[in-house]
Amino acid sequence: MKKYIIMMMATILIVASCKKWDDHIALNTPGLNETLFAQIKGNSDLSLFASYIEEANLDTLLNSSMNLTVFAPSNEALKQLPDSIGQNPASLRRFLLNLIAGKAYYTRDASSDLRIRMLSGKRIQFDQGKFQEANLTKSDMVAKNGVLHIIDQPVLPLPNIWEYLNATKGEYKQNAYIASLNYRGQDLSQAEIDSIDLTTGVPVYKTGTGIVEINTFKTKVYDVADEDSLYTYFVLTDAAFESQQASMKPYFKALSEDTSISNANWSVVKDLVVSGLHENLSATTQFVTKSNVHFSINPASIVATQKVSNGIVYVMSSLSMPIAEKIPVVYIQGENPIGFSSETESALEDIFYRKRFNPITRDTFTDIYVNRGSSGANFYADYATNNLYTATYKVYWVALNDYVSSGQGDDAYGTTGNLNQIVKVMANDSLSTVLFNETGVVEPNTYTETYIGEFTNDGYNWLLSYPRVMPDGSTYEVNPATKFIRLQAPSSNSSPYNLTLDYLKFVPVFN
Template sequence: MRTNINRFLFCLALSGAFLLGCKKWDDHNAITDPALNKNLSEQIKDDTNLSKFSELLVKSGYDKVLASSKTFTVYAPTNAALASLDPAIVSDTAKLNAFVANHIATQTYFTSAVTTPQRIQMLSGKYENLLNKTVDEATIVQADRYASNGVLQVVDKMLPVLSNAWDALQSNSAIPAAQKAYMLSLFRKVFDTKNAVQVGVDPTTGLPIYQPGTDSIVTNLFWRNVYDLRNEEKQYTLFVLTDAAWNSELNKFKPYCATVTNNPDSTTAFASWIVAKDLAIEGAYKVSAATDTVLSKFNVKVPVNKAAVVQTIKTSNGFIYVMDKVDVQPKDKIQPIVIEAENYSGTYVASGSANDAIDRRSNTYFRDRYNPVTNAYFRDVNIYNHGKAQLNILYRVNNVFSNVKYKAYWVALNDFNGGTTFSQKLAFGTPLANTFTLQNTNGYTTVPANVYDEVLVGETTLPAYQSVLNMYLTSANSTTAAANPLVCDYIRLVPQF
C-alpha cells in the first residue's frame, strides 16, 4: 500500500512540473517583437534614416517585392551613404532596378551566423562578400533587425553594381589594347553535345548524328583552359599589361616559341598564349606594399610589385590590375615535364619509314612496386615477350619549347629479366630517331637489373616549339624476349637555363 501511495505522489509531482514548464513556454511564446508584425518594406519605410532607400524601393517597384511572403535579407544604405548616388542611375530604369536589387539577398543572413567569408547572391545576379558585420566594403551599423519576412541590415555604404572581370576587360576604357585584343581573339566554335539535337545514328561507327548547328558552341579558350572570368560565384584577379609591358614579355618568350617554318604570326600566337595564361589567378588578391609572388593555375611564379600597378579596377568578382611590368622568368614559365609511362597513347612497330599500330595488350603489365630509394609506391608499364623488333610506345607531350636544352631522365626497373640487361630508346618525332646524346650507340640506353634510381638518358635541344610532340619509347631491334622488353615508371624532361 505504501508503495502505491509513493507512486501516486511521484506522478502528481511530475505532472505539476510538466504543467509549470508548459506555462513557462506559453509565457515565452506570448512575448512578441513588434517588428515581427511588419514586413521589410514597412520597416524600411518607417525608418527616417532610410528614407532615400525607401524612395528608391518605391520607384523601382521593389517595395512590393519586399512586402511579399518570401524571405529576404536587405542591406539598406543610410541616407548619408546614398548622398553620392549618381543621378544617372536614378533616372535609368534598368540601372536603378539593378542597383536596388544588388542590396537584396534571397535568404536570411544574421551577422552572428556568418563567421567565415561567404559569397552571397543578390537579386541582381551579382554576388557580395559577407563576413560578420561587413558586406563588400560596407559596415553593418544596425544589425539583425527582424521583420515578418526576413532581416534588415543597415549599412554605411552603397553596394554598387560592378562589371565582372571579363565584362570589364571588354568595356573598361582603362584596359590596354594589346592584351585585350589577344584575349578577345580566343573565341572559337567547339564541339559540344550538351544541347545538341540527335537526328540519327551513323550505321558504320554507331555514333550519334546531330542536327547541324546544334552540336557546337562559341566559347573562349581562356574561359575553357584558364578561368571563366564571367563567373560571378567565384573571385579572380587578372593582371593586364600595358602595351609596352605586353610586348616586352612577348619578345622575351618568342625565342622559346619559334615554329618549324619560323612563321612570325605563329610564333607570336604561341608566345601570346604562353604569356597570357599565367596572368590570372583565382581569388581576390590585394597587392601589398612590397613585391610579392603569386602562383598561377599552372604553378608559374608571377612577381607582383605594387610600384608597377598603373590602375586598380574593382570588379564584381575580384580585381583587375593594370601593370607596367610583370617580369616572369623563363625558368619559372618553362617547367619540367613529367610523363607517367603507363599513360601512353598506343603501341606500334617501326619498320623502315612506317610505324604500324599493333595490339600487344596480352603482353602488357601494369605493375605496382615499392621504391626503396624514394620510399614511395609507384606503378610502371612492362611489355615482355611480345615477339616484335622495335616495338614502341607512343606518348603525346604538350608544350615542348624551342631553343631550350632538355635533359631526359627515366626510372626503368628491370627486376623481371633474370638479371639480364637490355636496351631501349627514347626519341622525339619518330621512334628510331637519335634525338638524345645518349650513353650507347644507335641512341639506345642500357637498362641494368634492379636499379631504382632516376637515370640520365641524355639531352637535346629542339629547333621548334611543339604544342603537341610525339615521343616514343622503343625496344631493341630483336625478337628475343630477354633482349627486347620495354619498362618504365616515368620520364622527366628538365629544361636547362
Template sequence: MNRIFIYVIILICLGACSDPWDDRYQTGNESDKNLVQLLENDPELTGFAELLRTSGVAAEITGNKSYTIWAPTNTALQALPSSIRNNSEALKRFVGNHIGFLENFSIDASEPMRIKMINGKTNTFNGSIFQSAEASVSLTTKDILAKNGVLHKVNGILETKDNIWEIIQQESSNATNGYILDMVNINVITNVRTNYFQTEVVDLSNEDSLYTYIMLTDAAFESFKEELKVYYKDTLPEGEILKAYTLGVAKDLVLKGAHYDAPPSMLLSVDSVEVYLDQANVVEQINASNGVIYVMDKFDFKLSDKIPNIIIEGEDFDAVSGSRDRVSIRPRSWASGGRDVLVRGHGTASFHLTYRVPNANSVKYRVYWRAVNDDYIPRDNEQRIAINEITNPTFGYQWVVRNTFEEVFVGEYEVDLYGNLNLLLTSASVTNNDWNTMVLDYIRLEPVFE
C-alpha cells in the same frame, strides 16, 4: 500531491525554455510585415525605402521568395553620388547590391559567407560586416525578421562595380586586353563566336569567384610576348597566331584570389605558375566587383613554370609494336605513381612502346629516365629511346644496371616546332629473350633555357 508537483515542474521548464527560432533574430519579430513595409515604417530607413520604389525594385521583392536586405540608414545615404541617384540603371544596380537572395542571419555567418545579390553580384557577409569588392560597411542593427526575409541596418553604402571582364571590354585599347578579346573561336556551322580565354582559362565575368588580373602596359606586354614566342615556333602563315601561343601568353595573367591591399610579392596564377608582383611596377589599381586589376609596366614570372618539365609515366604508353601479352604493369612502392612497366619474353628485335607527348615546346630538352632492374633478370639489360621513328639515331642504347634506382641522363634533343612528340622505348635489337627485356618507371624532359 506528487502529480501536482510534477505539473509545476513541467510548467517551470516550459517557461524557462526559449524557442531556438527566436535566437536567430536579435532585434525583434516583425514577421507580420514584409521587407518593404519594414523599411517604410522605420524612420532611419525611409531614404532606402524611397530608392526601392524609385528604382522599381520594391515590386520585385514583394512576392513569395525570401530576401535579406542590408539597408543603409538615411545618414549613410547622404554619401550616395548624384550620378547614381539620377541614373535609373545605376540606381537599380546600387539598390540590388544591398539585397541578397534567401534569409541570411548574422548567427549563420560565423565564417564569411558569399551572398548572391539580386543585381547578379556576389558580396561577403561575416555577421557584423557586409562587403562588396574592397568596400565594407558595419551592421548597426541585426536580424529583424520580416514576413519575406531578414533586415539588417548598415552604416554605409556599397557602390556597384563592374567585373573584371566588363573592365577588359571597356579598356579594349590596352594591348593586353585587346589580345585577350581577340582570342575568339567561330563555330563554322552556327557562326557563334566564343572567347576561348573565357572557356579554357578562366571566366572573368564570373561573379562567384575572386581574381587578381595583371593588365600590362602596351610596351611591357610586347616585351612579354616576344620573350615567350621562341618557345612556340610554328609553320603558320604570316599573320596567323598559334592558339597554344596565345594561351601560353595570356593564361598566367590571372591570379588566384583578390588581393586589394598589400598583395604578397609572389602569387600563383590560375594555372599554378609563380608570378612576382613588385609594387614598384604597379602603375594603377582598379577594383572590380569580382577582384582587382593591377596595371603594371613589368611582368616577372618563373620561366620554368610556364615551360615546365614533362613527365611521362612508363605505364601510360599509347601503343605497342607487338603483343601486349608481354607487357606487364607492375605495382612498386618506390615507383613514380606507384607503378612501372616491364616488357619481357617477346622474342622481337627492337620491340617498342610508343608514348605520345602533346604540346612539347620548341626548346632543347634534357632527357632523363628512371628504369629499375630490381632483379627481374639476373643481368643488366640495354634499351634506348627513339624520337618519332624507330630508326631515329639521336639516342643510342644504354645499359639498365641492376638495382640502380637513380635517374639516368639519356641525352639532349632539340624540338624545332611546338607540337606533339613521339618517344619510343625500344628493346635491344635481338630476338634472344635473355637480352631484349626492357623496363621503365618514367621519362622526364627538362627544358634548357639558354
C-alpha cells in the same frame, strides 16, 4: 555576511552584462506584422529609397511572401548616388537588386567569410557591422517577409574580373588578347536532335543548333566570370606585356608568325590569375598559378588596384616568373603507352605493369616491362606529348632492369645482363621523320637516372589556347605540335629484346 554581499554584487554584474549583450543582439521586432516595403515606406529616413523601389517596380517583390534581406541606404547616403544610375532605369534597377538578398541575413550571421548572393547576381561581403564598404547604422529590423538593415552609403554592383577585362580591352593589350580567345562550337546539350542513327543508335543533331561561344581562358585557366569564387588577377601594362611576350616567343617558334606570337601571349597570360583574394601584398607574398608556376611581386610595381565583385585586380608595370617553371621538365611515364608495334594476344601477355620500390628515393613507382626475349627484335611501345616546346632538352630515363624469378603465371622473366633499348622522337605529320634516335644501355638493378642525349625541337605549330575538346566532343589531343616518342628494342645482336621504363625525362636547357 561580507561573502554573501560580494556574491550578490557579482550576480548583479553578471545579470547586467547579460542584459547588455542581449540588448546588443536582440532583434528589432516592432514591424513584425509589416512587409519590408511597408517598413521602408514608413521610415522617413528611407523616403528616397522607397521612391526608387517604386520607380523600379520592386515594391511588389518587397511586399511578397519571399524571405528577403534589404540593405537600404539612408536619404543622406543616396545623395552620393551618381546621376548616371539614378536617372537610368536599367542601372537603377540593377543597383537596387544589388541591395536585396533572397534569404534573411542577420548581424549574428555576419563573418569575414560570408559573401551574400544578391539578386543582382553579385556576392557582397557581410562582416561585423559592414556591408562591403558601407556601415550598418541600424540593423536587424524584422519584417514578416525578412529583415531590413540601414546603411550609410550606396553599394554599387562591382564588375567581376571578366566584365572588367572586357571593359578595359581597349586600354590593355593583355585584356584584348584574352577577350579574343573565343570559339564557337555545337554544345550537344543545347542542340536539337534531327534523327537517330539506326546503325549506332547515336543521335544526329541539326546543323547550326546549340551553337555557343566559349572563351578558352575561362575554360582552360579560370572562369573569372564566376561570382561564387574569388580570384586575384594581374594586368600588365602594355610595355610589361610586350616584354614578357618577347621573352617567351623563342620557345614557341612556328611556321606562322601569328601562331608564335599567340603562343607566347598564352604562355604569359595563363599565369596572371591565381585563386583566392590576396590583399595587402608584400614582397614575400607567394603565389602559385593553376599551371604550378610560383612567383612573387614587387609592390612598388603596382600602378593601380581595382576591387571587383569576385576578387581584386592589380595593374603591374613589371612582373617576372621563373622560366624553368614556364617551360617545365616533361615526363613520359612508362606505364602510359598509347600503343605497341604488335597487340596480338601473345605480345600483350609479355607486357607487365609493375609496382616497384626505389631503395634510393624510398618511393614506390609504377613501370612497364616488356619481356619479349629472343622474339622481340624491333618491338616498340609508343608515347605522345604536346608539351615539348622549341628548346633543347637533355633526355634521361629511369629504367629498372631486373630478374624476376616468379612473374605473371608463375613464369620467371627479365635478365641478369645488360639491356639495349632505343629512344626515338618523331613528328606527328611524318612518323618516318625521326628527330631524335639514341640507344642506351640499361644495366641491372639501376634505380638512378641515365643520360641518353640531347633533343632539339625546332617548331611548335599549334595554338596552345585552342580547346583540346570541343563542346560536341571532338578532340584535338593529337595535333601538329604532338611529338611521338618510341621506346624500341634493337633489330639484331641484342637478345633478349626486352624493354623497361619507369619514365623518360626531357629537361630544357636555358642559356
